[in-house]
Amino acid sequence: MAEAAGLLDQDQLSCAICLDLLKDPVTIPCGHSYCMGCIKDCWDQNDHTGVYSCPQCRQTFTPRPVLYKNIMFTEVVEKLKKTGLQAAPPAHCYAGPGDVACDFCTGRKLKAVKSCLMCQVSFCETHLQPHYESPAFKKHKLVQATGNLQEKICSHHDKPLEVYCRTDQQCICYLCTMDEHKGHDTVSAAAESTEKQKQLGETQRKFQQRIQEREKELQDLRQAVQSLTRSAQAAVEDSERIFTELIHSFERRRSEVKELIRDQEKAAVSRAERLLERLEQEIAELRRRDAELEQLSHTEDHIHFLQSCQSVCAPPGPGDLPSITVNPHLSFEAVRKSVSQLKERLEDVCKGELDTISQTVKEVHILEPQTREDFLQYSWTSIELNTQTETCPQPAPLIGTELPMWRYRKKKQNKDPWEANQKTSELI
Template identity: 35%
Template sequence: MATASCVLSEEKFLCPVCLDVFTDPVSTPCGHNFCRLCIHKYWDTSEICWCPFCKRIFSPRPELQVNMVMSELTAEFKAKVQPRDSTPDPERPQAMDVFCDICSELKEKAIKSCLVCLVSLCEVHVEPHQRVASLRTHTLLDPVSGLGDRMCKMHNKVTELYCRTEQACVCTLCFKTGHRGHNVVSLEEEYEAAIAKKDEAMARIQKTIQSRLEKIAEIESVADEAEKEKGASVQVFTDLIDCIRRQQAELVDAIEERFSAMRQKAGGFLTELRMEIAELESKSSRLERLSHSEDHQLFLQIFPTLCSPSKRDWSRVSVRSDLSFETVKGAVTLLKQRFEEVVEELPEVRLKRMIAHAVDLTLDPDTAYCSLVISQDGKQVINGDTQQNLPNNPETSEMFPEVLTKEGFTAGKFYYEVQVKDNTYWILGVVRESFDRKNQFLSVKNGYWTITCDEGSIYGPSSKPVRRLGKEKLQKVGIFVDYDKGVVSFYDISSKSRIYSFTGCRFTEKLYPYFCLEDRLDGTNATPLIITPVSQTQ
């Protein structure tokens, strides 16, 4: 770098780490200056906080402030020298390069590191290790940073042994103290053993990488499969709609053709009927006139002719088509029902349709068992530690820690969700209004349509579990009731899967949502059941 009338030489303004002019120079407690970023990076890569220049160790790590005097001198120096080329010198070492630990002034780039001396050496200072016999036995390798990490933190000795028992590098004193009886070998022996396993490890790694790549491809293909599935589904329905439209057009044509012939036939019948009516009206007029005639003989001669019956029996004449469209109508109705059933089997569709019937429920304190505590908003219930003295109420449960909602239902559909997270024992469902509050059998016969969770298993109306819970504990349960069809269904909201359904039920009374939770002695069920708002975007 060229200088112009500069009192101080350029070397005084170079950072010993990056060998470039200072940027935000800071001073260490030992008095040496470095770029703030350089010294922080240097310390971040080593567990020992020391000065790269004089090797003085600092503990704890000092808080460095910008050296304002050096900063001003550096700025003045930069202003007096020629601007640097914007293209960086490819030969200039970067901040992460390793520098010689022996150089006292301008640090040269290290070409080797000694694992015995625990120093990095430049081309000049590595020469004794190549000349002196005692130093030629030292282990030299390409320069590495953080040689202090190779020292035992407890004994301050080089870690030249490897404990296979604890899979850690140790020093000789560690072997004699904390690792006695362990499988300890030299670093060289363990290195040779590890190298022998390298190919197998690399093959295993490559196999794992391949399996992960295949899994990535599988996951990424889900979107493509979804698009293909969507396209195929749209095409199926498009084909069906086209088919229905064609059949509809053919059916309409058949109806038009059939009724066109019927209209033509009916036209002939109408002409004939009108002519017959005109003839009958003429006979009626003649008969009326003859009845007033005094020519009895003429009346008797003509009367039989005027009273003769119609030549055609119109009672058997019909223009109705023998084509019945009830069969077509029935087939279309069945097709529609079947499509609705198939589509509703999709969890997302089924859940969306149920959510449309969501209701807002509030727990009724008048029906709560004496140990239950209901939140102020009526959305949560927990089993308290002690029983409360409640006024005598015929609607209060006396047998189980159970509670109903204020809302009851006598028709239609309704849906609600209950958070059961962290509960080990609970019962949810619906009960009829006249259920026996003193009966301990929760059966359909006694007016209960409920499921029970008992420490990892879900039970329906029988003693056999309908579902066993593994690690995927239930978080939230959805309950859907179709009063008119007699259906009560329970769903796992997280997986959108059905847990259990009561079907073919015959409801004749008002139904109430039902909640029951038992308090365990070990305190594992000390969390509430919560009626949660139903999200419309599930």
């Protein structure tokens, strides 16, 4: 059996899953061997699919193969354990980039686990055993594997830096305490490290406290920004609604002005049409009588002429129609002028209000708190836009017009912000 163990490559005795020496080795149908526990755990994860595969060659098996202990591998592994041989170290035990390599390994070096300050050498687990077993190495100082061993050795005495000089605030060896650091305040490096660790813990606690405070302040500030955003959105929506109502109000007033002009036009035209009709009737009557006179003037019967002349030759009467005066420059220029003046006044009012609103919006800004109290005070500040209402000055009445007059009044609940005082009159 020893010969069989020698003939086997050590990689064949390692589990490809745990990278350790095979434990209860089993061989699956494709020929690869694993620890029974490793391959069972691997296949348990595929129970929901019902398809099982080899972790190395990926050959699939259906149904799940029954696992039997490999008797030969079991005996070989047991023999290796008795003779002190071990399987090849797993790949993760070799030193890689950034790792401290064992100084005693030849060929591919293993990762070092300890460094000796006396020997100034780093050791892997195997080469470190003499430091644990031999009395000659009992006084050697072992530290965690490090690649900068020279920094832990005194440059003057080539001794480990085991003492800390508080006077000069530097690490020294025990010979330095008898030389240039004689009489200085010195303690062991371990004691000073313990003290510094306490200070470090206190400093770290303060940092963590400061982090918590800043995180709370950050949260408060974010809430303030969200509050500002919500308030701004509400102000935008209210402004949109108010301006929409204002536009609708202007549309109604425009329709009213238009209707008023049309009504005045209709009334004047209707009156003129009635006069036209009466004038046409009178003209027709005059033309009829003129024709009779023309016919009578050509008659040669003296008796007939004299009998008809008295009734036909009567001059026309003044009539019932009133005197008609036609204005050749009749127009609605006064109306256009009044509306133009109204437009200018409203633009002035809107410009003044817009400047006021713009100034109010500029005053809404995020302060930069300096203390915790400032943050708390700020975070509870309710930011509301347009909380003050400025009363717009009332425009003076338009002179020389009888169109509807507009005036602005302060908005009240469920009231139209604009109202009109209308004076009706005839335009013609």
